[in-house]
Amino acid sequence: MRYEICPADILYTFGAYGMPTRFTHWSFGKQFHKMKLQYDIGLSKIYELVINSNPCYAFLLNTNSLIQNKLIIAHVLAHCDFFKNNTYFSKTRKDMVESMAATAERIADYEVRYGKKCVETFLDAVLAIQEHVDPSLMRDIIPSSFIDQQPQRSEYEDLWDLDQRKIPGQQAIEMHKKNPKEPEKDILLFILENSRNLTEWQADILTMLREEMLYFWPQLETKIMNEGWASYWHQTILRQMDLTPSETIEFAKLNASVLQPSKTSINPYYLGVKIYEDIEKRYDILAKEAISRGEEMMTGREKIFEAREIENDTSFIRNYLTDDLIKQEDLYVFQKQADQYKISDKQTDAVRNQLIGQRVNGGFPYIVVDDGDYMRNGELYLIHRYEDTELDLPYLEHVLPHIHQLWGRIVHIETVLENKPLVFSYDGHKVFRRSK
Amino acid sequence: MEENQKSRFVVTEENWSLHRKGHQDQQRHLDKINEVLKSNLPDLISEENIILSNGKDMVKIPIRSLDEFKIRYNHDKSKHVGQGDGDSAVGDVVAQGEKKAQPGEGKEAGDQPGQDIYETEVSIEELEEMFFKELELPDLEQKEHSVTTIEDIDFTDIRKKGLIGNIDKKRTLLSAIKRNAINGKAEVAPILEDDLRFKTWNPVEKPQSKAVVIAMMDTSGSMGKFEKYMARSFFFWMTKFLRTKYETVEIEFIAHHTEAKVVSEENFFNKGESGGTRCSSAYSKALEVIKEFYPPSRYNIYPVHFSDGENMTSDNKKCLEHVDELLAISNMFGYAEVNEHRRMSTLMSAYKSIEHPKFNYYILQKNRDVYFALKKFFEKRTEGLR
Numbered sequence: 001m002r003y004e005i006c007p008a009d010i011l012y013t014f015g016a017y018g019m020p021t022r023f024t025h026w027s028f029g030k031q032f033h034k035m036k037l038q039y040d041i042g043l044s045k046i047y048e049l050v051i052n053s054n055p056c057y058a059f060l061l062n063t064n065s066l067i068q069n070k071l072i073i074a075h076v077l078a079h080c081d082f083f084k085n086n087t088y089f090s091k092t093r094k095d096m097v098e099s100m101a102a103t104a105e106r107i108a109d110y111e112v113r114y115g116k117k118c119v120e121t122f123l124d125a126v127l128a129i130q131e132h133v134d135p136s137l138m139r140d141i142i143p144s145s146f147i148d149q150q151p152q153r154s155e156y157e158d159l160w161d162l163d164q165r166k167i168p169g170q171q172a173i174e175m176h177k178k179n180p181k182e183p184e185k186d187i188l189l190f191i192l193e194n195s196r197n198l199t200e201w202q203a204d205i206l207t208m209l210r211e212e213m214l215y216f217w218p219q220l221e222t223k224i225m226n227e228g229w230a231s232y233w234h235q236t237i238l239r240q241m242d243l244t245p246s247e248t249i250e251f252a253k254l255n256a257s258v259l260q261p262s263k264t265s266i267n268p269y270y271l272g273v274k275i276y277e278d279i280e281k282r283y284d285i286l287a288k289e290a291i292s293r294g295e296e297m298m299t300g301r302e303k304i305f306e307a308r309e310i311e312n313d314t315s316f317i318r319n320y321l322t323d324d325l326i327k328q329e330d331l332y333v334f335q336k337q338a339d340q341y342k343i344s345d346k347q348t349d350a351v352r353n354q355l356i357g358q359r360v361n362g363g364f365p366y367i368v369v370d371d372g373d374y375m376r377n378g379e380l381y382l383i384h385r386y387e388d389t390e391l392d393l394p395y396l397e398h399v400l401p402h403i404h405q406l407w408g409r410i411v412h413i414e415t416v417l418e419n420k421p422l423v424f425s426y427d428g429h430k431v432f433r434r435s436k
Numbered sequence: 437m438e439e440n441q442k443s444r445f446v447v448t449e450e451n452w453s454l455h456r457k458g459h460q461d462q463q464r465h466l467d468k469i470n471e472v473l474k475s476n477l478p479d480l481i482s483e484e485n486i487i488l489s490n491g492k493d494m495v496k497i498p499i500r501s502l503d504e505f506k507i508r509y510n511h512d513k514s515k516h517v518g519q520g521d522g523d524s525a526v527g528d529v530v531a532q533g534e535k536k537a538q539p540g541e542g543k544e545a546g547d548q549p550g551q552d553i554y555e556t557e558v559s560i561e562e563l564e565e566m567f568f569k570e571l572e573l574p575d576l577e578q579k580e581h582s583v584t585t586i587e588d589i590d591f592t593d594i595r596k597k598g599l600i601g602n603i604d605k606k607r608t609l610l611s612a613i614k615r616n617a618i619n620g621k622a623e624v625a626p627i628l629e630d631d632l633r634f635k636t637w638n639p640v641e642k643p644q645s646k647a648v649v650i651a652m653m654d655t656s657g658s659m660g661k662f663e664k665y666m667a668r669s670f671f672f673w674m675t676k677f678l679r680t681k682y683e684t685v686e687i688e689f690i691a692h693h694t695e696a697k698v699v700s701e702e703n704f705f706n707k708g709e710s711g712g713t714r715c716s717s718a719y720s721k722a723l724e725v726i727k728e729f730y731p732p733s734r735y736n737i738y739p740v741h742f743s744d745g746e747n748m749t750s751d752n753k754k755c756l757e758h759v760d761e762l763l764a765i766s767n768m769f770g771y772a773e774v775n776e777h778r779r780m781s782t783l784m785s786a787y788k789s790i791e792h793p794k795f796n797y798y799i800l801q802k803n804r805d806v807y808f809a810l811k812k813f814f815e816k817r818t819e820g821l822r
Contacts, residue, residue: 029461
């Protein structure tokens with residue numbers, strides 16, 4: 001564990017960039033400005049920032065009081081434990097601080113060589129779709145020719161092919177191999193491997209940014225679990241410490257501000273803690289019963305350690321957010337009706353499913369590449385896997401030109417609007433809409 | 437792996453003062469906002485809320501191109517999860533959304549949770565500064581160095597004697613402290629008469645520069661609301677611009693159809709009249725007004741005429757004569773034709789042949805042309821033209 005004490009504007013810089021060594025881009029500056037402003041006018045405050053690396057880095061605000069730091073250190077230690085033991089983090093690179101520094105340096109170098117504006121425009125385009133990676137791939141980039149290689153054939157094996165021979169007319173169609181064969185979730189990787197429009201430095205930046213996103217991805221998928229785990233432990237540890245009355249009050253105040261539930265969103269810190277506490281309580285009772293029957297069973301504490309190792313937010317909610325807990329915590333589904341946001345459902349299933357739905361794919365719409373040679377014209381055809389939530393269309397229309405910039409040819413995306421499939425296309429000049 | 441290390445944690449506090457990345461990128465973001473503003477100037481300056489404001493207000497401008505666009509869900513159409521106090525019920529209102537501004541557009545700004553539309557506040561002053569940087573006075577005659585001067589006073593001096601009302605408290609205290617310090621006392625008191633300091637003025641003489649805008653507009657039936665709005669935004673900015681160059685800028689409004697009269701600003705922009713058009717009437721009225729109130733020896737004169745160009749053909753000759761007369765006494769004469777379809781108008785066909793360094797014309801088709809018209813009339817001239 002490595003603790004670094006730093007002033008507010010530095011901590012906020014790290015908060016905005018996600019990492020102290022990350023490359024420079026105006027969008028981080030915008031974020032920084034916003035966060036710093038909220039801090040300056042006393043609206044919100046970041047006390048710490050933890051980085052998944054080895055050793056684990058924690059940045060602490062230099063104005064923290066002693067008791068605040070006690071809480072924060074308990075909190076960050078649990079984050080560190082989570083990074084080290086949750087299975088979704090097992091493949092993340094632990095040298096990302098250095099790697100991102102190298103990336104930043106290379107991007108700065110490209111800026112000098114090809115012009116700031118040029119690099120910035122490219123970064124804008126990549127950042128617009130950076131979340132569309134496939135974390136299950138977490139693999140090195142393998143040249144596609146290598147993947148296509150067939151296993152060693154025996155001498156007579158080609159006889160089998162006779163069965164599959166097609167009549168000549170159809171052959172032309174069959175010859176046209178679909179790329180990708182199966183819909184591909186990793187849009188960045190697909191563009192990287194198939195775009196004819198990327199120069200070497202652009203491909204380099206794309207590769208590096210994809211790496212960074214894969215590194216951040218598990219954090220997007222375990223927000224409730226990770227924050228809940230850290231909050232569970234800072235509460236548990238601080239409650240066992242010998243605090244003076246004034247320290248106790250300060251602790252309680254800070255703890256309450258962190259764990260404040262919200263009417264219009266889910267506070268991951270709060271919900272996470274509640275679920276862990278509930279698991280512990282329930283499994284302690286079960287274990288007691290088991291012991292009375294003379295059987296052995298893991299205690300509640302052991303159970304939460306297991307959960308933090310093998311779950312992510314979606315499975316965590318599905319497996320452990322019980323009907324009773326939903327009722328106890330008064331969770332509900334709300335949506336916009338006319339010009340007000342109203343509670344529309346309190347059924348436990350609806351709440352749980354909605355919560356899971358919000359956490360699927362880190363909360364981002366699930367988009368796949370369906371065809372990289374659409375219309376046999378090298379056009380890119382993307383499909384949004386629609387699950388009852390429509391896309392923000394003005395935003396979509398603004399993202400298309402960015403994808404077009406990376407792909408270099410016409411880009412299409414299919415989605416669903418009012419239960420009808422709809423295709424958006426961008427040809428380099430204008431966005432077109434057509435029903436499918 | 438840290439097992440064999442003695443200390444399992446390190447606490448450090450580095451000097452971060454050279455870490456300026458956040459601030460640099462913040463600056464880059466602000467620069468981008470300015471770029472966007474600048475590239476949208478033609479649209480911005482004809483914004484209605486600016487023209488109709490009192491000139492001091494801040495205007496809010498949504499900067500759409502600086503959103504970080506992503507493929508995301510439509511917040512308004514999706515469901516969300518929230519948490520109540522324990523007694524929530526279906527139908528309870530949890531938040532107020534914003535009323536739809538443009539139905540169906542889905543682009544309205546709002547404070548709904550999750551909405552993040554970047555809106556920046558710009559003062560009109562900032563816009564002025566950006567805009568006027570691109571403009572310059574057609575500096576043909578330096579009338580600012582005219583003989584008329586005004587007397588003014590400037591408080592520039594400090595003396596030991598003076599009116600008690602003009603006492604400079606700070607300097608008085610300082611001299612008292614110093615004197616006491618010399619005597620070895622670190623005190624303010626006592627303050628002696630010798631310590632007193634007074635501010636005193638010097639009379640200054642400043643040359644007075646005056647300008648007058650002769651705003652002429654065709655108010656015949658063919659000038660509609662749009663045409664008037666164009667004229668209004670044009671004169672709004674033109675007067676503002678001239679005020680940055682001259683001490684006083686006056687504006688005379690002359691409305692005309694077949695006859696011309698001096699009117700109030702209110703009437704000038706709002707009152708519509710019908711009838712034919714005889715532009716020469718406005719010009720002769722302008723000459724009359726100038727002769728009576730604004731001697732060219734003391735005033736920089738800027739006549740600008742807004743019309744749709746539909747002049748009686750028989751009147752054109754007279755117009756040309758009057759324009760010549762006006763050019764002789766003006767700093768710049770501008771003819772702005774509001775003409776959505778760019779047809780050749782009768783007046784334009786006559787003016788096309790005028791070749792005079794002080795004569796400018798521009799045909800406005802769209803709102804944003806106000807900007808280009810102003811730029812044309814007050815163009816920064818290159819060095820060679822002096």
